[in-house]
Amino acid sequence: MNIFKMSEKTIFRYNLALLCLPLVTSNGRSSRVDRVKGNDLSFLYGYNYKDASLNRYIQELKYLKVSDRLITATAKFWMDFWRNEYPDETYFVCYYIDGNTKALWSSNRCYKGRVTMLGRVMNCLENVFIHDGKGHPLYFQTFQGHADLGKHALPMLTKLTELLDDPSAHIAVKRILVMDGGGNGVQTLRAFKDSEEYYITILDDNQTKDRKFKHICSEIEYKYGNATLVDCKIELLDSKESGYLYECRAVVVKWDNGRKSVLITDIPRDLLDASEITKKYFDRWPMQEKQFRDAKSGVNIHRITGYGKKIENYDKMSEKHGEMCKKITQLKTELEKPLSEIEAIEEQLTDLYQKERTFREKSKIVDGQRVLSEADSVELKNHETQINKYLRQQRTLEKEHKDAFKRLKKYLKEEKRIRNKDKVYRIDTELDQIMTCFKMTFVNLCSLFLARCMGHEKFELQTLFESIFQLGGVAFIVNEEKRIELEMNPKEPELMDKLNKGLRILNTMNIRDPDGHPIRFNM
Known part of the structure; x- marks a missing residue:
C-alpha cells in the first residue's frame, strides 16, 4: 500500500484535502475534484490532487479499517475541546441523540429502512449521532438499514463515556441523554435502570x-414558556414482555395554545424540577435539531459517498419463509376436502374457458357491441351460464370455510412476496464512516469559527459557504508569511464588518499552512 510509504506531511495533505471536500465539491464526493471548482484544492493545501489520487487514498484507509479509531480519536478531541471552551457545564451534561438516514439507490436487495425525506421504505444506511449540549456532533456509528435509536442510544453513550471520562476529575458529572420519540420504548427505558446515565424522552x-x-x-x-406543568408518575406496558409494567416520572406539558406533550424521565425531582426537565428537552430543537439539519445539507452528510457490498444469507427472512410454508401446509391439510372439490371445479372451468374463448375470437366488436351469428351467440351464452354456475359453487365452498380460506390467501400472497429473499447484500459501512468523520470535523471547525471569531453568531452552513467561504481574493507570500487579501462584498456591508473583526481574531490563532508559513488574513 502506498500509504505506508507516505511521509507524515503527505498524509496530512491528503487528510486536509478530504476535510476540504465540502468547499470544493457540491456533493462531498472526491469524484468532483476533477472539475473546475476542485482546482481550489491547490490553494487550500498546496497540492492539486486529482480524484484518482484521493480515491486511492480513501480506499487504502478503508481496507486498513481505521474508521473506528478515527471516530474515537475525533470524538475525544472535540469532546475535550468543547469542554474547555464551555466550562460552565459541570454537574449536568446533556447529550442529544439523533439519526440520519441515507438513501441507497441500488437494484440489489439491501437492508431497508424508512427514508423520511423521500417518504419511502428503501435500501439505506443510517447514522446515529450523539451531540453535546451545544449541538456539536461528537460521536456516531453507521448501521445497515433502519437503526433502532432506542436500542443503540445507551451503548453508544456508555462507550463515549468510557472514552472520555477523566478519572482525576473530582466532580461527579450527571449525564442526561435526550431522545426523541424514537427512543420511548419500554425496552429502551429499562436499560437505564442499572446505568448512571439519565434520560429524557417524549x-x-x-x-x-x-x-x-x-x-x-x-x-x-412553566418558568421558560407559556405552559403549565403537571409532575406525576406513569405506568407503561412493555410490548415485548407480556405483563411487564414500567413505572417512571412523567411531566405533562399543557401549552397555552391547547396542545399537550408528555415527557418521561428517570431524573429524581430533587435533582431537576419539572420546568428544568421541560426546558432541557425542548432546547433540543434550537440547540441541536436545527443546527444539525443545516449541517447535513451543507456538508452532504445525508448522501452516501461510496460503498462496497457483499451478499449474505438473510436468516430472518429464511425463518419467516419457513414459518409461512408450514402455515400454508397446515391450512391445506385442514381444507383438503374443499380444496379437492375446488380443484375439480377449476378443471371444468378450464375447458369451458377454452370453449368460450373460441366464440369470443369469432366475434367482432362494433360500436361497443359484440357481433356474432345467432347460433354462436346461443352457444356463447350457454358457456357463460355454465361458467357462472361453477363459480357460484366455488364461492359457496369458500364461504363455508370463510376464515380458513381468507388466511390461506393471505399466507400465499405473503409467501410469494418473500420468496427468494433469503439473500441480501450487506453494505460496507467503513468508507461511509471515514468520510462522515471528516465531514463531522468540518462542521465542528465551522462552529469553532463562529464561536471564537464571529462572537457566537448563528449562521447556517450554507450561508457561511455563500457569504464568507466563497469570497474572492489573492494570496501571496511576503517575508515567509502567507497573506490572504479577501475582496469585500459591497452587498453585505454589515456582515463584512463582522467578518473583518473576526479575521483579526483569527490572525491571533497562529494558523499555518502545510509548508509552515504563518497565515494572515486581511480585507
Whole structure:
C-alpha cells in the first residue's frame, strides 16, 4: 500500500484535502475534484490532487479499517475541546441523540429502512449521532438499514463515556441523554435502570391515556414558556414482555395554545424540577435539531459517498419463509376436502374457458357491441351460464370455510412476496464512516469559527459557504508569511464588518499552512 510509504506531511495533505471536500465539491464526493471548482484544492493545501489520487487514498484507509479509531480519536478531541471552551457545564451534561438516514439507490436487495425525506421504505444506511449540549456532533456509528435509536442510544453513550471520562476529575458529572420519540420504548427505558446515565424522552399520543397516570401533583407555571406543568408518575406496558409494567416520572406539558406533550424521565425531582426537565428537552430543537439539519445539507452528510457490498444469507427472512410454508401446509391439510372439490371445479372451468374463448375470437366488436351469428351467440351464452354456475359453487365452498380460506390467501400472497429473499447484500459501512468523520470535523471547525471569531453568531452552513467561504481574493507570500487579501462584498456591508473583526481574531490563532508559513488574513 502506498500509504505506508507516505511521509507524515503527505498524509496530512491528503487528510486536509478530504476535510476540504465540502468547499470544493457540491456533493462531498472526491469524484468532483476533477472539475473546475476542485482546482481550489491547490490553494487550500498546496497540492492539486486529482480524484484518482484521493480515491486511492480513501480506499487504502478503508481496507486498513481505521474508521473506528478515527471516530474515537475525533470524538475525544472535540469532546475535550468543547469542554474547555464551555466550562460552565459541570454537574449536568446533556447529550442529544439523533439519526440520519441515507438513501441507497441500488437494484440489489439491501437492508431497508424508512427514508423520511423521500417518504419511502428503501435500501439505506443510517447514522446515529450523539451531540453535546451545544449541538456539536461528537460521536456516531453507521448501521445497515433502519437503526433502532432506542436500542443503540445507551451503548453508544456508555462507550463515549468510557472514552472520555477523566478519572482525576473530582466532580461527579450527571449525564442526561435526550431522545426523541424514537427512543420511548419500554425496552429502551429499562436499560437505564442499572446505568448512571439519565434520560429524557417524549411519549406518543397513543401512550398517554389518562388512566396510566398516578401520583399527580398540582399544576405549576412553566418558568421558560407559556405552559403549565403537571409532575406525576406513569405506568407503561412493555410490548415485548407480556405483563411487564414500567413505572417512571412523567411531566405533562399543557401549552397555552391547547396542545399537550408528555415527557418521561428517570431524573429524581430533587435533582431537576419539572420546568428544568421541560426546558432541557425542548432546547433540543434550537440547540441541536436545527443546527444539525443545516449541517447535513451543507456538508452532504445525508448522501452516501461510496460503498462496497457483499451478499449474505438473510436468516430472518429464511425463518419467516419457513414459518409461512408450514402455515400454508397446515391450512391445506385442514381444507383438503374443499380444496379437492375446488380443484375439480377449476378443471371444468378450464375447458369451458377454452370453449368460450373460441366464440369470443369469432366475434367482432362494433360500436361497443359484440357481433356474432345467432347460433354462436346461443352457444356463447350457454358457456357463460355454465361458467357462472361453477363459480357460484366455488364461492359457496369458500364461504363455508370463510376464515380458513381468507388466511390461506393471505399466507400465499405473503409467501410469494418473500420468496427468494433469503439473500441480501450487506453494505460496507467503513468508507461511509471515514468520510462522515471528516465531514463531522468540518462542521465542528465551522462552529469553532463562529464561536471564537464571529462572537457566537448563528449562521447556517450554507450561508457561511455563500457569504464568507466563497469570497474572492489573492494570496501571496511576503517575508515567509502567507497573506490572504479577501475582496469585500459591497452587498453585505454589515456582515463584512463582522467578518473583518473576526479575521483579526483569527490572525491571533497562529494558523499555518502545510509548508509552515504563518497565515494572515486581511480585507
